[in-house]
Amino acid sequence: MRVLMFGWEFPPHIAGGLGTACYGMTRGLAKNDVSVIFVMPKAYGDEDQSFARIVNASDVETTYGHVGDSELWEKLTFIHINSNMVPYIGPEEFESYTRQQRESGRFDTQGDLWKERYTFSGKYGANLMEEVARYAMVAAQVARDMAGEFDVIHAHDWLTYYAGIAAKRVSGKPLVVHMHATEFDRSGENINQKVYNIERTGMQAADRVIAVSNLTRNIVIEKYGIAPQKVVTVHNAVRFASDDAREEERNVPDKIVTFLGRITYQKGPDYFVEAAAKVLKRVKNVRFVMAGSGDMMNHIIRRVAKLGIADRFHFTGFLRGDDVRKMFALSDVYVMPSVSEPFGISPLEAMKSNVPVIISKQSGVAEVLDYAIKVDYWDVDALADAIYGLISYPVLAKLSSQRGLKEVTNLKWEDAAAEIANVYRSVL
Amino acid sequence: MKKIICLYFQVHQPLRLKKYRFFNMGKDHYYLDDQTNRAILHKVARGCYLPMNDLLLQLIRQFDGKFKVSFSMSGIAIEQFRAYAPEVLDSFRALAATGCVEFLGETYAHSLASLANQDEFAEQVRQHSQTIKQEFGIKPKTFRNTELIYSDAIGAQVAEMGFTTMLAEGAKHLLGWKSPNYVYANAINQKLKLLLRNFKLSDDIAFRFSDRSWSQWPLTVDKYVGWLRDPDMPGEVINLFMDYETFGEHQKADTGIFEFMKYLPGAILAGGDLSFATPHEVAAKLQPVSVLHVPYATSWADEERDVTAWLGNELQNEAFRSLYEMRDKILKLNSPDMNHVWRFMQISDHFYYMATKWFSDGDVHSYFNPYDSPYDAFINYMNVLSDFKMEVDKQLALQEKEGNLQQESVPA
Numbered sequence: 022m023r024v025l026m027f028g029w030e031f032p033p034h035i036a037g038g039l040g041t042a043c044y045g046m047t048r049g050l051a052k053n054d055v056s057v058i059f060v061m062p063k064a065y066g067d068e069d070q071s072f073a074r075i076v077n078a079s080d081v082e083t084t085y086g087h088v089g090d091s092e093l094w095e096k097l098t099f100i101h102i103n104s105n106m107v108p109y110i111g112p113e114e115f116e117s118y119t120r121q122q123r124e125s126g127r128f129d130t131q132g133d134l135w136k137e138r139y140t141f142s143g144k145y146g147a148n149l150m151e152e153v154a155r156y157a158m159v160a161a162q163v164a165r166d167m168a169g170e171f172d173v174i175h176a177h178d179w180l181t182y183y184a185g186i187a188a189k190r191v192s193g194k195p196l197v198v199h200m201h202a203t204e205f206d207r208s209g210e211n212i213n214q215k216v217y218n219i220e221r222t223g224m225q226a227a228d229r230v231i232a233v234s235n236l237t238r239n240i241v242i243e244k245y246g247i248a249p250q251k252v253v254t255v256h257n258a259v260r261f262a263s264d265d266a267r268e269e270e271r272n273v274p275d276k277i278v279t280f281l282g283r284i285t286y287q288k289g290p291d292y293f294v295e296a297a298a299k300v301l302k303r304v305k306n307v308r309f310v311m312a313g314s315g316d317m318m319n320h321i322i323r324r325v326a327k328l329g330i331a332d333r334f335h336f337t338g339f340l341r342g343d344d345v346r347k348m349f350a351l352s353d354v355y356v357m358p359s360v361s362e363p364f365g366i367s368p369l370e371a372m373k374s375n376v377p378v379i380i381s382k383q384s385g386v387a388e389v390l391d392y393a394i395k396v397d398y399w400d401v402d403a404l405a406d407a408i409y410g411l412i413s414y415p416v417l418a419k420l421s422s423q424r425g426l427k428e429v430t431n432l433k434w435e436d437a438a439a440e441i442a443n444v445y446r447s448v449l
Numbered sequence: 450m451k452k453i454i455c456l457y458f459q460v461h462q463p464l465r466l467k468k469y470r471f472f473n474m475g476k477d478h479y480y481l482d483d484q485t486n487r488a489i490l491h492k493v494a495r496g497c498y499l500p501m502n503d504l505l506l507q508l509i510r511q512f513d514g515k516f517k518v519s520f521s522m523s524g525i526a527i528e529q530f531r532a533y534a535p536e537v538l539d540s541f542r543a544l545a546a547t548g549c550v551e552f553l554g555e556t557y558a559h560s561l562a563s564l565a566n567q568d569e570f571a572e573q574v575r576q577h578s579q580t581i582k583q584e585f586g587i588k589p590k591t592f593r594n595t596e597l598i599y600s601d602a603i604g605a606q607v608a609e610m611g612f613t614t615m616l617a618e619g620a621k622h623l624l625g626w627k628s629p630n631y632v633y634a635n636a637i638n639q640k641l642k643l644l645l646r647n648f649k650l651s652d653d654i655a656f657r658f659s660d661r662s663w664s665q666w667p668l669t670v671d672k673y674v675g676w677l678r679d680p681d682m683p684g685e686v687i688n689l690f691m692d693y694e695t696f697g698e699h700q701k702a703d704t705g706i707f708e709f710m711k712y713l714p715g716a717i718l719a720g721g722d723l724s725f726a727t728p729h730e731v732a733a734k735l736q737p738v739s740v741l742h743v744p745y746a747t748s749w750a751d752e753e754r755d756v757t758a759w760l761g762n763e764l765q766n767e768a769f770r771s772l773y774e775m776r777d778k779i780l781k782l783n784s785p786d787m788n789h790v791w792r793f794m795q796i797s798d799h800f801y802y803m804a805t806k807w808f809s810d811g812d813v814h815s816y817f818n819p820y821d822s823p824y825d826a827f828i829n830y831m832n833v834l835s836d837f838k839m840e841v842d843k844q845l846a847l848q849e850k851e852g853n854l855q856q857e858s859v860p861a
Contacts (some may be wrong), residue, residue: 080781113789223622249820270476272473272474272475276473276837310471319822319824322827322828323763323764326763326766326767327767329767329770331764331767331768332834332838333835335471335474335831337470338470344472347472
């Protein structure tokens with residue numbers, strides 16, 4: 022089986038968990054005899070290509086405008102989202118374009134001149150909507166170029182849904198869309214209507230919708246009105262590098278309780294701070310670390326200062342690569358108090374590092390874990406209680422980390438990918 | 450009318466902390482960014498201290514003792530001169546030897562101790578006086594607190610420490626209709642005389658000299674001396690207090706600031722109605738015209754002239770509280786290494802970097818700030834402080850253990 026997959030990022034260049042999940046998934050699919058053509062904007066060239074063929078959307082020339090190839094137009098409805106941008110032109114095209122303009126004083130609309138190459142920034146940015154639209158146009162071209170090389174189309178998150186739809190219309194192949202997060206998870210109730218519309222359009226146009234948890238599946242059904250029989254839950258898995266188990270020398274004698282993630286509303290950092298203050302009233306030999314950055318960071322720093330716990334509550338800023346491993350290795354408790362978390366991969370990484378975890382009941386990952394302590398995100402007392410228990414009763418921490426490690430080792434992408442392959446089969 | 454011109458220049462360079470992350474804690478106990486500190490000191494020495502000291506020495510010789518200036522130099526700056534630029538100290542010693550230069554007392558660490566703890570404040574002032582005596586052979590008689598921070602209570606304590614004169618900001622909200630160009634007295638202890646900064650005429654040089662959008666630009670010596678002489682501006686003394694780094698750093702050499710200073714004394718002395726004196730001489734010569742009531746701490750910083758540039762938000766207050774609650778332990782430990790850290794952690798600049806009031810005074814704040822944001826400054830400072838606290842606790846425990854062992858070994 023062959024799949025044309027549309028993503029937005031891929032390791033090592035990632036801004037969120039989507040890239041990591043895509044990587045694990047393509048590896049798992051490869052083990053299930055599914056080959057993947059992965060399309061993403063702006064490939065850097067140093068991604069691991071042993072399991073997926075990476076097609077750089079920026080390298081595919083596409084037809085743009087109302088002249089030239091008319092065949093495309095029969096298969097593609099032009100998608101335009103509030104875009105007033107002139108597409109970027111490669112240096113050579115730009116030179117001939119301007120020379121021609123100088124010499125003739127007019128635009129020649131024939132030939133390759135209008136076959137322009139778009140340069141995607143590949144980062145989440147202010148002109149995201151425009152990039153989404155242009156990505157869809159490139160997707161149609163990709164689907165045409167790759168005709169006969171794939172059986173099913175798989176699109177990850179709303180950013181690539183228009184691309185998936187475009188590819189489906191050009192090729193006539195079935196479309197699977199994957200909900201890693203909904204707009205409600207990202208923005209609470211104040212959703213961005215444009216994003217919501219793209220998500221709903223994508224799911225309506227898809228033959229199947231994959232949700233990363235039952236929590237997400239319910240949101241998809243209730244808030245987007247998608248037919249329940251079309252929506253399948255496939256829980257994420259986690260993939261660990263083999264050298265993950267290295268010991269790290271402890272730098273402080275105290276117990277360390279860690280929050281690791283974006284410091285945004287969705288992740289519930291303020292509940293972590295309030296719980297920390299409560300714990301620190303009782304015990305002194307504990308330190309709290311908030312690793313990450315985000316739009317609530319300054320607010321959190323002020324709150325920590327106001328509570329008078331700044332000499333026991335530390336910030337590391339955004340961590341990457343080896344520092345993440347180091348942080349887990351130094352931690353005695355990992356806390357993920359997310360207000361809304363479609364899945365949540367980092368508690369699994371913590372468990373893999375033998376760290377007991379506390380997660381909110383409002384996270385998808387809670388559905389697959391038995392040996393994590395689960396609390397309501399808003400229940401600061403319960404959270405403080407759980408933290409206190411794990412740092413004060415070694416037997417509890419030991420049980421939690423040992424069983425947790427076993428549990429998390431059984432969450433394999435190979436198994437998740439097998440379920441995804443079943444979804445593909447169901448639409449063929 | 451005769452007026453005295455009193456020049457005082459502040460010499461201070463903070464010891465900047467290096468980027469100190471959570472992962473450093475417990476492992477790395479060296480907190481300073483030596484490379485940056487040395488590089489900045491060298492740059493300022495080349496651009497300001499050395500050429501300006503040369504110029505002042507020439508002027509003192511040229512006017513045969515009629516031209517006088519005063520300096521206040523933080524202990525932290527002296528430490529750095531000793532380590533990185535001893536030639537700067539030599540040139541200050543040459544100035545001291547002319548007898549026309551007064552060195553003022555301040556806190557050793559250029560700290561905010563006067564706002565935190567009286568004992569610590571007194572200790573740092575004592576330490577600073579000792580250092581000045583050692584370096585320049587002069588015991589300071591006039592006091593100027595960090596950033597001209599002053600209140601009735603601080604003034605009274607300074608008088609108790611044996612100082613006869615103190616410098617303060619001529620803030621509008623304190624003076625009201627009164628003029629800064631007279632000597633005033635402390636409200637609690639009237640023996641302490643106060644010299645108030647004329648902020649308009651001081652800032653004309655320190656801040657506005659090269660400002661092309663200023664209506665008075667370019668500032669010439671004639672124009673400036675005209676303002677000093679202005680019969681509409683009454684008074685007995687005009688106190689021009691500013692950072693020494695004004696010359697060659699804040700106002701670069703190409704603005705003409707050195708030429709301005711080269712010809713200013715001559716123009717001032719030419720008329721015979723203006724003369725120079727050091728703060729101590731001014732206080733000896735002039736009688737206070739009134740007491741000055743300053744119930745709350747003032748400073749020379751920002752529009753508000755208060756202490757909110759250092760202690761104005763919860764980050765600064767928390768860092769400050771967290772630091773000074775350590776004092777008893779530091780005293781008990783009494784270790785030279787730990788005392789050194791304790792001192793440089795008190796440098797007021799650390800708290801200045803955490804200021805969030807960027808708006809009207811943003812230019813000055815950002816100019817001095819090595820951090821991207823006050824939050825970064827806070828995080829870094831607290832990381833260092835946390836590690837320092839752990840180290841102090843560790844050493845105290847060790848000391849206690851040794852003490853117990855010694856007691857045990859003493860035969861009954």
